[in-house]
Amino acid sequence: MKKYLFLIIFIISVVEAKEYAVVVQKGFANISVGKIKAIYLKKLKYHGDTKLVPINLGSQNSVRRSFEKKVLKIKHSRLKSYWIKQHYLGQRPPITLKSEAAVNAFVKKVFGAIGYLEAAKADKDLKIIYKWSD
Template sequence: MKVLLLLIGLIAGSAASEYSVIMSKKNSLSTLTLQQIRDVYLQKRHTIGDQTIIPVNLVGQNEVRSAFESIVLGMDRNRLNAYWIKQHFQGATPPLTQPSIESVRLFVQNVEGAMGYIPSSMVDNGVKVVYEF
């Protein structure tokens, strides 16, 4: 019986989301859909409700960024780069970048409307989770 309960606990724990899309606690939005987040990061929408959203990416080849691009945006890096080259000629620019996970968390915490993604283990009381993946 103890072994069964331990296995159930391990399975439930492994099902937890590894990454979180975050916004400032001060923001009025509480949850977002995958499509809303995708549209914001691809610069197809700039507001949700009456809130202007500022998407923030991790810079470079970070594994968290790769997971976000694959799971949330549904694109690999080559496809995303091609997307932004095309968007450049239409006047759109990619999201802002921050050099580290901690800088993303601090930027989101301190800039109204900012949205970023971090490992779920780094979520603290200065930000709130609006989506998990």
């Protein structure tokens, strides 16, 4: 009986796992996950001659929480402390938008913008440079 219960829980967790994506404009070069992290911590501000514009979702958004955990590999509380320290050094955190639709629209309009969202919601005109799942 315990075997079946475990199997059912496993199947449900696999079925409910969502896939997420980091997106840029189609003409933009591929970027490694290490560079994505550096961009979001504002340690990397240019890629070639292109000024990078990282876009965040709101701090309580589940996609953002997954991004922080799986891509940045930083707990939310630690990231918050990081940005408090950076504020006193004159650095601002990435721009925050309210929705994944807004991320799609912003990244489509601004070359150098980089955002993340559910992979299924990524606009077909954007390029997915990194994927992860819960």
